[in-house]
Amino acid sequence: MPTYVALLRAVNLGPHARVSMARLRELITAQGWGHARTHLASGNAVFTSELTEPAPVARRLRDALAANGLDTEVMVRTGHHFVQLAExxxxxxxxxxxxxxxxxxxxxxxxxxxxxxxxxxxxxxxxxxxxxxxxxxxxxxxxxxxxxxxxxxxxxxxxxxxxxxxxxxxxxxxx
Structure with a gap:
């Protein structure tokens, strides 16, 4: 399964747009995606999904967040893309x-x-x-x-x- 990196925009910067990383992992797992890990409290997650393109992953995660009261953009990149950036x-x-x-x-x-x-x-x-x-x-x-x-x-x-x-x-x- 492909690995994805999700970056949430403008979360946990003040009293608004709050989401715990435990809750973010729960929302990712509820999508049927696996190996969810979060980094820091600023909306960074790495996980696997059966989906083969980042756009539908971003839409589903954004919809799940919105259904839980957090309306924010979700930028999703493939794990491969992140590795290439770092290298x-x-x-x-x-x-x-x-x-x-x-x-x-x-x-x-x-x-x-x-x-x-x-x-x-x-x-x-x-x-x-x-x-x-x-x-x-x-x-x-x-x-x-x-x-x-x-x-x-x-x-x-x-x-x-x-x-x-x-x-x-x-x-x-x-x-």
Whole structure:
């Protein structure tokens, strides 16, 4: 069975859009999918499914979450895709860069190099497209950057969720 990685958008950031990782695993298992594992409390899950494409997996998981009171986007990628991302390495990594300064934005729909190049990049941050995702570098950290998820969504025209490089490589290691 194929392995999938699900990334929930904007969960557990405050008092709204809350889901425990135990509940997320239960919802995944209720779909008939197996080997559900979650990482951190930010909506990261790895599991297997009999479905052969990510889109129907994302729809079913989003519907299950909505039926349980959580309306959020769910970005799903194949385990193979995650492994390829990790093996290729982060294209903006510089020697000594902390994993927290390196992020990957996972758009709901793939983005092109042209879309990313047309996007204004504030401050000293960097962004490049690759494999349908956006690789980001925040040399001074994410906290005060103006290259926010909202900025990315506005200029790319699709919902996105971001994960730091350590999370990406951890999830890839589970695939």
């Amino acid at each position: 290729a390495g982060h294209p903006l990594a510089v020697p000594g860069a902390a994993h927290t300064t390196l992020q990957v934005a996972f758009p709901l729909t793939p983005v092109t190099t042209d879309q990313v190049q047309a996007m204004p990049i504030p401050g000293e941050e960097s962004a490049v497209a690759g494999a349908g995702e956006v690789f980001l570098h925040y040399p001074h950290g994410v906290g005060r950057s103006k290259l926010t998820t909202a900025h990315l969504q506005r200029h790319l025209g699709t919902p996105v969720t971001c994960r730091n490089w350590k999370t990406v490589t951890t999830l890839a290691g589970w695939c």
